[in-house]
Amino acid sequence: MSKDAAANPANFKTASSAIEKAIRDLKLPNDWLMPTLELVARESSFNPSAKNPKSSAEGLFQFLDGTRKNYGGSKVDWDDPYQQALAGLKYIKDRYKTPEKALQFWDKNKWY
Template sequence: MTRISVRGFAVASATAVTTVGAVVGVASGNEQGSTEPVEATAADATLLADIPVGQQAQVQTASLTQQADNAAVAADAEARQAAAEAARKQAAADAKAKREAAEKAAKEAEEREKRAQQQAASRSAERADFPAQSSYSVAEVKAMAQQIVGGGQFQCFSNIVERESSWNYRAENPSSGAYGLVQALPASKMSSAGADWRTNPATQIKWGLNYMNDRYGSPCGAWEFWQANHWY
């Protein structure tokens, strides 16, 4: 039944009922013949019949479409959030890897620099040849050290010697027996650099430089340790 036929049927029915009610009311001559209740019933029938066919299906379809759209929006937002989180984690991992690589490269460069300095110092010490003297002034001893140790590490070497012996190549500790510029203990260890270790400051300097390089990597490494412990 279509919308038009239902409305027509309802109107026709209401008209018929109204007509019958009017006739009965005239015949009886009392209030029961009133047409008001009949007209109200007819109006209700018209309103009920006025609902279009298929409206509920359309509403349901629209609701499902909206739900699908909402789900799609939520899924897209979740995917974007997941992608952003993944990108953040990847960026953090890349940054960490770059930092570790840079630190490793810096450490390797530092080690290469230390080895180069040690090799240069060793070559310088090997080439250094000073004529033997009966005695040496502090200025002469420092000049020897400057030439043997080299400018890059000399200040650190000088800092240690200044505190150990005040540049006195004959300094001796009466209690421990430590001897010379770098206060070797036992003093006889300096014989590995030359038999004249007691009287030749150059021999003491060469031994002290080798000791600092072997044990601490450089005179500056030895000086750093000395500052923390007051011995080396």
């Protein structure tokens, strides 16, 4: 368990369950789970209510306003971790193709 997961096990359980379900529902490979969890740990420490005080980034995947608009906008309940996971996984697939490539980008830039 990561340091972030140990800090708030309830957030970890909520986030990991939502991400696992979204991976299944989107029919993505099961091996997406661990790298996606790593990315979410880095971005939000598994907190679906996380907000960046310096930008409009919010949620598990720290979507900016523009990204939220492009991935469902007002049709998405952004308070729902599962809906955040669906949008986040679609974004990763669209922009990076795999969560491993998103992590590689994050390693170089400290954001994805």
